[in-house]
Amino acid sequence: MSVFNTNTRVAVIGAGAMGAGIAQVAAQAGHPVQLYDNRPGAAAQALQGIDRQLGQLVDKGKLDAAEREAISARLQPVESIEALADAQLVIEAIVENLQVKQDLLRQLEALCADDCILASNTSSLSITSLAAGLRRPQRVIGMHFFNPAPVMALVEVVSGLATDPQLAARLYQLAKAWGKQPVHTRSTPGFIVNRVARPFYAESLRLLQEGAADCATLDALLRDAGGFRMGPFELTDLIGHDVNYAVTCSVFDAFYGDFRFQPSLVQKELVDAGRLGRKSGQGFYDYREGAERPPAAELQSTARVDRCVVEGCLGVMQPLLQRLKASGISVTERPGNGLLRVGDATLALSDGRLASQRAREDGLSNLLLVDLALDYTSAARIAISKAADTTAQAQDQAIALLRQAGFSVSEVADLPGLVVLRTVATLANEAADAVLQGVGSAADIDLAMRAGVNYPCGPLAWAEHIGLGYTLRVLQNLQSSYGETRYRPSLLLRRVHAQGGHLHD
Structure with a gap:
């Protein structure tokens, strides 16, 4: 040649x-x-x-x-x-x-x-x-x-x-x-991008089906907190639901019905109705003349707070302290288990458990879980969920704290992993399995997801930023909550974490 x-x-x-x-x-x-x-x-x-x-x-x-x-x-x-x-x-x-x-x-x-x-x-x-x-x-x-x-x-x-x-x-x-x-x-089925990207759509479709929040709110969270260029519902409307659903079905069939790639009944219903997205005038959103895009849900607060207490390291959420201090909040730091307290409320980064489950297991009252953000110092929006026994006053205090720091705050139902965290964890899990199976190198997979679908960060690099141990814990808690192999942690994640190594080594 x-x-x-x-x-x-x-x-x-x-x-x-x-x-x-x-x-x-x-x-x-x-x-x-x-x-x-x-x-x-x-x-x-x-x-x-x-x-x-x-x-x-x-x-x-x-x-x-x-x-x-x-x-x-x-x-x-x-x-x-x-x-x-x-x-x-x-x-x-x-x-x-x-x-x-x-x-x-x-x-x-x-x-x-x-x-x-x-x-x-x-x-x-x-x-x-x-x-x-x-x-x-x-x-x-x-x-x-x-x-x-x-x-x-x-x-x-x-x-x-x-x-x-x-x-x-x-x-x-x-x-x-x-x-x-x-x-x-x-x-192999889906190559890199069409395989690794499946959870980006699948998790939000599941969250929608389970009543976590509406399309506009879920899209806004993945854009404004996760840093993705488009949310999954507006993106599938752009791609066309016939195309996106067909790719999902193709990958699902090619992997002999592996539940990780299961197509969504919500999306199938749109395809069956001919609501294919922008090209047909209707999808998750209405594109017909005169139609208006619904706004994302946003919580308001009547409380006024000027101080909070941080117990221990907040992990990947630690940069939030810089933002709180810059907004005039007095922050007291003391040893503890990675909790943020304001008034009656206790806030913590989600670890993949239900808020109500974590409150009971860890003995925490008035617990509100905070979602992952790409950058806590600049994110425009953040999601929270609350345990069943959280009082209205405690929730109001937590919302006030986050709003004073400049966040738009959206509530999602008490579901495991919230929105951005479970999306990133499952993307990283699928990417790790692709590396394990020789589909591509860690560097090539991260590059493919950034250059091919404009992800703000490669999923494997994102998992390392969060911490491989934390990512594993989120996946294990998701698997425990749902009892499904859909969330089984990749052997590569387990092995690299056990060896104390890095996915890009």
Whole structure:
């Protein structure tokens, strides 16, 4: 196989949003690119769309007009697949159907030279299965771009069972030369991103189903406390519930019904009703003309507090003290078990137990649990839940303290792990299992989740920030509360914690 350079002839099959985006990326990197689609005129129409997008970049001063012309000149629409015979790299971005893709690859193998690389942009299909039956399966590889391809940085370089390791290394370097952030992954269900991301949707869907809070509040908490760019309900509305639900079902089936990946009845009902999100006008939210987005629930307080007591270290919540002091709260620190007391109220970081359970087991009265935040010094919102015997006065005092520190405070029902904490813990757990099973390295998995779905922090790095022991405790308490294997802690988390090591070692 020849070395990649800007003379390497690239062909892209499929002129939809993904195919056109990949063609644009390759042309911007300097390659001559052929774009083919079996729909007459679709390739030419897609290239007109690319030229318009490049024109917008010129108007914004982000691209030189001469470079726009050069990029467009490197893009050629073709009306027959036979025109791709001289391509050195073919990337297919057609319908996500195994049989259709296999048929295309067999056709390309007969058409193209033996050293032509055949890449698939599949987001969920097995590269091993796609290559099966070909004469040269070692030249088949996955190059999974993320939508929109010209903007999103991540490319998953996916190796099937027969893929030549040297080819994977070369495609990794090619993706870097195209300005992308590539990661290596094995061809397992969901690869990295579509596997590890499942808990982000699944936990909020479960919280909604169990009456923790409404969609707007749960979304706001994951944005304003967790630092995620979008909450799960607004994100699935954007993706489309038919697409998101289908991916979940695909991963669930591929893992032989492992309960960790169980699809949600709440989302299925939306799909059954045709409420697919933005594209249909309704999903979790209403996008029809005149509809207004409901606000997140926010607690108010009539109390006034000016002092609190901190007993021991608050763990990952310790930076909250800096914020309390900056807001004029007098903070007294003394030894203890990681509790914050204000008036009659006792506050503590959730450890995955129900607030009522923890109050009873630890002998704490008027207990309110505080959720995880990405950064307690700057988070705009925080979630709390309360034990059943917490008085209205104690709750009011706790709310007053947090509001005076500048938080919007949202209450969620007394459920294990609250919102951000259980989401982060389950994301880290799934990421750890992916490392354990050789799907990708810890560094690549964290990078994939940041670059591919804009997570504010890689889930494994986040678990280490919280503390592996604490993350394990949260998962164990979740598993104990629900009695389900869904929350079973990864063996890798257990092993690394027992060894006193780090996940990125």
